[in-house]
Amino acid sequence: MAAKMAVVTGASSGIGAASARALAAEGWHVVVGARRMDRLEALAEEIGGTALPLDVTDAASVATFCDAIPACDLLLNNAGGALGTASIAESDDDEWQRMWEMNVMGTLRVTRALLPKLIESGDGQVITIGSIAAREPYRGGGGYNASKHAVAALTRVLRIELLGQPVRVSEIDPGMVETEFSVVRFGGDEAKAAKVYEGCTPMQAQDIAEAVAWVASRPSHVNIDQILMLARDQTSAQVVHRE
Ligand code: NAP
Numbered sequence: 001m002a003a004k005m006a007v008v009t010g011a012s013s014g015i016g017a018a019s020a021r022a023l024a025a026e027g028w029h030v031v032v033g034a035r036r037m038d039r040l041e042a043l044a045e046e047i048g049g050t051a052l053p054l055d056v057t058d059a060a061s062v063a064t065f066c067d068a069i070p071a072c073d074l075l076l077n078n079a080g081g082a083l084g085t086a087s088i089a090e091s092d093d094d095e096w097q098r099m100w101e102m103n104v105m106g107t108l109r110v111t112r113a114l115l116p117k118l119i120e121s122g123d124g125q126v127i128t129i130g131s132i133a134a135r136e137p138y139r140g141g142g143g144y145n146a147s148k149h150a151v152a153a154l155t156r157v158l159r160i161e162l163l164g165q166p167v168r169v170s171e172i173d174p175g176m177v178e179t180e181f182s183v184v185r186f187g188g189d190e191a192k193a194a195k196v197y198e199g200c201t202p203m204q205a206q207d208i209a210e211a212v213a214w215v216a217s218r219p220s221h222v223n224i225d226q227i228l229m230l231a232r233d234q235t236s237a238q239v240v241h242r243e
Pocket residue numbers: 009010011012013014015016033034035036037054055056057078079080081082102129130131132173174175176177178179180181182184205
């Protein structure tokens with residue numbers, strides 16, 4: 001029997017790459033998308049998947065990506081991230097717009113384009129990586145909070161609108177995970193990014209990937225609606241125990 005097809009956006013690093021590996025290990029054929037093709041191609045070779053270029057902020061790129069995928073049983077909406085930690089008073093329009101495009105419009109475009117194939121599969125699944133920032137506003141979180149709250153709203157509306165169709169919709173909201181997330185957020189400043197994880201034990205990408213694989217492997221009649229996953233050392237967005 002042909003392997004079921006999973007599509008993972010933002011698979012060139014962090015949670016996306018780990019999830020692609022975890023799904024492949026469970027027998028899925030995984031199509032991995034992102035902008036950094038060198039990394040994607042190495043990953044696709046490692047897991048026996050397919051690498052395709054994808055910029056979720058570019059409607060034409062999303063259309064080309066989705067058209068190249070013959071069938072889709074599972075979509076993992078993972079591409080995204082945060083830019084900066086400016087207060088609302090000091091906020092930067094460009095950062096807000098880029099986060100909105102990457103997190104909200106990106107998720108919307110890819111989901112909408114793959115929906116007919118997910119329905120056609122007869123047993124489709126959409127899993128979206130949200131964030132604790134989708135549930136809890138925090139100081140300096142402005143644009144990221146707004147965009148991840150919107151991603152959560154989109155995901156929950158989709159779940160309602162697909163009632164009666166053979167497609168499940170799930171949201172996994174992680175707290176602190178040690179990936180390239182903070183390096184990107186701080187514009188490449190590795191020392192500043194390292195401070196985020198200093199003195200505590202954050203989750204690793206693999207931890208979230210295991211949750212993705214678990215959600216993906218529930219029986220068809222079970223929909224895991226939402227999961228909030230935090231490190232033991234974190235109880236809310238800005239409450240972290242450090243040694
Ligand atoms: P990461 O290591 O920085 O990975 C982000 C991924 O998104 C990369 O593969 C990147 O690939 C891709 N991406 C960014 N912009 C893109 C675009 N325009 N088009 C296509 N792909 C794009 O960070 P991560 O922690 O794994 O983040 C994955 C998801 O988890 C994000 O949605 C993030 O908001 C969420 N999250 C992370 C944390 C955390 O603490 N790490 C917590 C909660 C939620 P390219 O740059 O190659 O395109």
